[in-house]
Amino acid sequence: MKAARQETTITTEERLQEPANLSVREWKNKIFKGIFTAAAGFSLLMLIVLILRIFTQGIGYLDWNLITSFASRNPSDAGILAAFVGTIWLMAVTAPISFILGVGTAIYLEEYANKNRFTSLIQTNISNLAGVPSVVFGLLGLTLFVRELAMGRSIIAGALTMSLLILPIIVVASQEAIRSVPTNLKEASYAMGATNWQTIYRVVLPAALPGILTGNILALSRAIGETAPLIMIGALTYIAFLPENLLSQFTVMPIQIFNWTSRPQEEFHLVAAAGIIVLLAMLLLMNSIAVWIRNKFQRRF
Amino acid sequence: MLASKDNNTQAEEVYEPNTARPADSVYKVDQLNLWYGQDQALKNIELEIPEQQVTAIIGPSGCGKSTFIKTLNRLTEMIPSVKTTGGIYYRNQDIFDKKYKVELLRTKVGMVFQNPNPFPKSIYENIVYGPKIHGIKDKKVLDEIVESSLKGAALWDEVKDDLKKNAFGLSGGQQQRLCIARCLAVEPDVLLMDEPTSALDPISTLKIEELVQDLKKNYSIIIVTHNMQQAGRISDNTAFFLNGEVVEYDRTDKIFSSPDDKRTEDYISGRFG
Amino acid sequence: MGVRGTYEQELSQLKNDLFSMGEQVMAAFNTALELLQSRDEEKINQLIENDAVINQVELKIHDEATMMIARQQPVATDLRTTIVALKISSDLERIGDLAVDMVKAAKRMETKRNESEIDDILDMAKVAEEMLKEALTAYQKRDMMRAQHIATLDDTVDKKYKHYIQRLFTLTDETNAEQTTQLAFIGRYVERIADYATNLAEWIVYESSGKHFDLN
Numbered sequence: 001m002k003a004a005r006q007e008t009t010i011t012t013e014e015r016l017q018e019p020a021n022l023s024v025r026e027w028k029n030k031i032f033k034g035i036f037t038a039a040a041g042f043s044l045l046m047l048i049v050l051i052l053r054i055f056t057q058g059i060g061y062l063d064w065n066l067i068t069s070f071a072s073r074n075p076s077d078a079g080i081l082a083a084f085v086g087t088i089w090l091m092a093v094t095a096p097i098s099f100i101l102g103v104g105t106a107i108y109l110e111e112y113a114n115k116n117r118f119t120s121l122i123q124t125n126i127s128n129l130a131g132v133p134s135v136v137f138g139l140l141g142l143t144l145f146v147r148e149l150a151m152g153r154s155i156i157a158g159a160l161t162m163s164l165l166i167l168p169i170i171v172v173a174s175q176e177a178i179r180s181v182p183t184n185l186k187e188a189s190y191a192m193g194a195t196n197w198q199t200i201y202r203v204v205l206p207a208a209l210p211g212i213l214t215g216n217i218l219a220l221s222r223a224i225g226e227t228a229p230l231i232m233i234g235a236l237t238y239i240a241f242l243p244e245n246l247l248s249q250f251t252v253m254p255i256q257i258f259n260w261t262s263r264p265q266e267e268f269h270l271v272a273a274a275g276i277i278v279l280l281a282m283l284l285l286m287n288s289i290a291v292w293i294r295n296k297f298q299r300r301f
Numbered sequence: 302m303l304a305s306k307d308n309n310t311q312a313e314e315v316y317e318p319n320t321a322r323p324a325d326s327v328y329k330v331d332q333l334n335l336w337y338g339q340d341q342a343l344k345n346i347e348l349e350i351p352e353q354q355v356t357a358i359i360g361p362s363g364c365g366k367s368t369f370i371k372t373l374n375r376l377t378e379m380i381p382s383v384k385t386t387g388g389i390y391y392r393n394q395d396i397f398d399k400k401y402k403v404e405l406l407r408t409k410v411g412m413v414f415q416n417p418n419p420f421p422k423s424i425y426e427n428i429v430y431g432p433k434i435h436g437i438k439d440k441k442v443l444d445e446i447v448e449s450s451l452k453g454a455a456l457w458d459e460v461k462d463d464l465k466k467n468a469f470g471l472s473g474g475q476q477q478r479l480c481i482a483r484c485l486a487v488e489p490d491v492l493l494m495d496e497p498t499s500a501l502d503p504i505s506t507l508k509i510e511e512l513v514q515d516l517k518k519n520y521s522i523i524i525v526t527h528n529m530q531q532a533g534r535i536s537d538n539t540a541f542f543l544n545g546e547v548v549e550y551d552r553t554d555k556i557f558s559s560p561d562d563k564r565t566e567d568y569i570s571g572r573f574g
Numbered sequence: 575m576g577v578r579g580t581y582e583q584e585l586s587q588l589k590n591d592l593f594s595m596g597e598q599v600m601a602a603f604n605t606a607l608e609l610l611q612s613r614d615e616e617k618i619n620q621l622i623e624n625d626a627v628i629n630q631v632e633l634k635i636h637d638e639a640t641m642m643i644a645r646q647q648p649v650a651t652d653l654r655t656t657i658v659a660l661k662i663s664s665d666l667e668r669i670g671d672l673a674v675d676m677v678k679a680a681k682r683m684e685t686k687r688n689e690s691e692i693d694d695i696l697d698m699a700k701v702a703e704e705m706l707k708e709a710l711t712a713y714q715k716r717d718m719m720r721a722q723h724i725a726t727l728d729d730t731v732d733k734k735y736k737h738y739i740q741r742l743f744t745l746t747d748e749t750n751a752e753q754t755t756q757l758a759f760i761g762r763y764v765e766r767i768a769d770y771a772t773n774l775a776e777w778i779v780y781e782s783s784g785k786h787f788d789l790n
Contacts, residue, residue: 115381183379184418188480191374192431192487193408202430203420507577514580533645534581557644558637 054280058273066274070240071256075267080275082239083256086155087224087282089243090252093159094166094223099216101163102170106212109171110178111200130168137165138232146233153234156246161229166219173215177208210297217290221283227254253279325352327491327521328373332387335368335377342368344545346387350538355513355522357536357553359529361568365545366525367415370493373523374410375403392490408435411484415496417476419468419483424451424460427468427479431487446486454482455512474505478512492516494524498531510535529569533557541565581646585655588638589714592659592666595631596710599666599673602628603706603767606673607699610680610692610760618677625674632667635659651781658781662713665770665777669706672763672770679756679763691757694741698734699764701727705771712778724775725789731768735761 061075069079105126113119141161151157181204189199205212236251238259243250253275260272328350335343342365350356358366371377373389375396389396396406419427428447429437437443447464451457456478460471468479477497484492494513498506513522513535526532532539533553540550541562549556549565560566567573605621639660642648648656705727712720738761742754772789779787 182418184414184416185420187376187379187412187414188418188420188483189430189434190379191376191407191412191414192434192484193404193406194434195404198434202434207421504577511577511579530645530647533647553645554641558640 051280054273054276057270058275058277061271061274062277066271067278071238071259075265075271078260078268078271080253080256080278082242083251083253083275084278085242086235086250087252089155089248089250090158090162091220091224093155093246094162095216095220097159098163098166098170098219102167102216102219103174103212105167105171106174106178107200107204110175111196111204126168126171130172133228134165134226135228135232137161138229140164141229141233152247153236153249154247155243155250157233158230158235158250158252159246161233162223162226165226165229166223169219169222170216173219174208174212177211177215178204180211181207210293214290214294217286217293221286221290224252224279224283224286225254227252227258230255253282326350327352327392328523329390329393330388331390333369333372333389334386335365335372336382336384337380338382342545343372343385346547348540348547348550350521350523352521353517353519354537355517355524355535356538356540357532358523358525358540358542359527359532359568360542361573362527364542366527366542367495369542370412370495370523370525373491373493374407374412376407376412378403408487409489410491410493411487411489412493412495413477413480413484413497416500417473417480419471419476419479421467421469423465424468424471424479425464427483428486431483435487450482450486451479453485453516454478455508455515456482472505474501474508477501477505477509481509481512481516489520491521491523494522496525496527499527506531529571533569541568543568581642581652584638584642584646585648585652588635588642588659589655591631591635591638592663593710593714595628595635595663595666596706596713598624598628598631599670600703600706600710602670602673603699603703606676607696607703609677610695613677613680613685618681621677622674625670628670629667632663635663639663654781654784658777661777662774665773669767669770672767676760676763679759683753683756688745688753688757691738691741691745694734694738695757695760695764698731698738698761699767701731701734702764702768702771705731705768706774709771709774709778712775713781716778716782718779718782721775721778722787722789725772728768728772728789731765735765 065077066079067084068081069077070081071083072078109119109123113122138161141157141164145151145157145160146153149157151160185203185207186199189203194202230252235255236249239249239251257272257275257279260268260275263269326349328348330346330348330350333343333346334341346369358369360366368377372385373391373396377383377385385397391406391410394401396403420430422430425447428450429443432443432446437446448457448461451460456475459475460466460479463470468476471479477500481492481497498509501509510531513524516522517537524532524536536553538551539553539556541548541556541560541564543564549560549562551561556565557569560569602621602624605617609618609621639656642656643653646652705724708720708724708727711717712724739758742758742761745754776787776789779785779789
């Protein structure tokens with residue numbers, strides 16, 4: 001025992017010796033750090049270029065007139081009032097529909113449904129729907145809502161189509177939020193004799209709400225920017241009136257912007273850039289609200 | 302031993318500890334088997350749990366003790382793959398009967414969990430959660446329930462000025478006593494405790510143990526613990542579980558001084574598990 | 575109630591049980607001394623029966639202490655209290671047995687003889703009784719000084735015992751061998767009781783201080 005120990009005795013110098021491949025490992029580390037920093041920098045750079053370009057183009061047309069005027073043949077008179085109000089109408093109708101359907105589905109799948117083939121089929125479908133191109137949803141909206149249900153090219157038809165489009169995102173985000181509610185809180189509620197619904201209403205939803213709301217807002221901000229499905233169902237590109245009810249015809253900002261950029265006159269491109277600034281501002285506002293909600297209600301479990 | 306010193310003294314009168322068990326039992330478990338999918342977690346469990354006493358369930362990890370206690374209020378049903386056979390009778394009612402409402406069972410049988418799990422609400426809201434779901438709305442009644450429950454759980458003096466504060470601000474031991482108070486607010490008959498002190502420091506643990514001793518005057522308590530000293534300190538009866546079976550079930554005095562089964566002795570003396 | 579209120583209750587219950595056992599043994603010893611003179615048959619039988627009760631109490635205390643060790647894992651002072659309870663209860667039980675042995679020996683003696691020797695025994699027994707009483711008080715009050723005082727009393731008993739034995743040797747031929755032997759036994763029993771009382775004192779010191787003193 002003693003002899004064996006003496007043979008393997010390590011000198012202090014040996015202890016301080018650095019491993020043979022240490023410098024190579026440090027080099028590799030530096031290279032990868034460089035690659036990843038460049039990747040992150042590239043996307044940031046693109047964003048800055050985009051914003052700079054749009055601002056230099058559109059800042060001249062960005063004034064109060066832009067928001068209070070209807071579209072016009074004259075670029076200097078042209079505004080996005082109809083599109084702006086249309087977007088708000090569309091969101092106001094889409095939000096409750098998609099919230100109720102989406103959160104309801106998520107609650108059913110997470111809290112009520114037995115885990116069997118049927119529910120896993122639904123689950124798979126929802127995940128797949130999230131990957132379906134938005135044009136396809138437009139086609140569905142056109143056939144189902146505009147034609148079959150004879151809603152015409154109305155806000156309600158547009159909102160229903162948009163709801164279908166963002167439903168998968170909302171369902172998945174809400175499921176995620178509901179699943180992250182600690183089981184032991186639910187157990188505590190059940191163990192006191194609460195029913196499923198009481199537990200959902202008093203424990204699960206309050207705890208999951210921040211996550212659910214964040215998911216909903218992010219989904220809505222995707223809907224704001226969508227053009228294709230609305231074009232499919234035939235939203236107008238030029239209107240000089242405000243929508244009055246759910247069956248009114250309407251247009252939305254991305255369509256208006258698209259319309260302007262496809263015109264030959266250079267000035268309309270500048271108006272479009274101003275419109276994009278407004279759209280970006282709306283998106284930014286909604287995303288900020290989402291972040292704020294997430295931070296405010298973030299709970300430690 | 303000393304009585305035999307003189308021939309005429311009473312050799313038969315050797316002192317016998319009191320082994321009488323009261324007749325009333327809250328639970329009768331009859332031939333209970335439980336599977337998680339293909340794995341059998343409980344095998345032919347036969348137990349009777351007496352009223353207003355502390356019954357401890359001890360055994361090494363994975364012996365089925367937590368599963369067993371969660372079967373008593375049918376909380377195992379939350380796991381989809383669970384299958385049970387046999388019967389559990391709570392106050393002579395078959396809890397697996399289709400007509401028997403699981404909400405009623407869980408109202409009568411409160412549960413305290415391994416990790417303190419207060420709701421992310423105020424102390425007050427935590428206590429009134431149970432009464433509210435059972436339809437009590439009167440503010441005055443709720444206030445009284447809060448006070449009596451917190452007193453029952455020996456927490457009132459520590460929190461009476463902070464009832465509106467978030468329960469997460471309490472220490473681990475206080476949170477666990479809050480969870481006990483939350484159970485008491487529903488006025489249960491039985492308290493199930495699933496390793497209630499395993500996440501707590503020694504002093505908090507002793508406080509909970511003391512509380513358990515106090516609570517058994519009004520409640521029947523079943524406590525799962527992997528700490529056999531704890532079972533020794535606080536329980537009246539002890540069941541030793543091993544691999545999903547009950548190896549030995551007897552008075553705690555008997556189990557801890559002269560168990561019948563060699564495996565029980567090895568476990569409580571720390572030779573395995 | 576403290577953090578371990580129930581356990582503390584059990585502990586003080588144990589001490590109380592032991593103290594009342596001590597009182598029973600004291601009473602038995604007193605009765606035995608009375609019976610040295612009167613030798614009332616009925617009372618002697620009563621004393622013997624009562625000894626069985628004392629034995630039961632000892633077993634009860636033994637079981638209480640065993641359970642406490644098994645279930646509460648006492649440490650430090652609590653541990654010493656528990657262990658000392660075991661020790662003291664067995665010493666007390668022996669004292670009870672000796673009291674019975676005294677009257678049994680007295681029963682075998684001829685009556686109305688050797689009155690003055692019996693007076694000697696009673697004189698010695700008075701000190702032993704005092705020691706026992708002091709020990710019980712010291713136990714109840716955890717009083718180390720009182721316990722140490724008992725040791726000096728034991729020296730008195732030992733001296734008296736020595737004189738007493740010497741006196742037995744000088745007895746005239748009138749006293750037969752049987753009578754002398756019984757007298758010697760009774761004296762020896764009293765002296766043993768005093769020794770046990772000293773033992774109690776040692777355990778009481780140990781309970782308070784954790785140190786062993788040889789007080790003999």
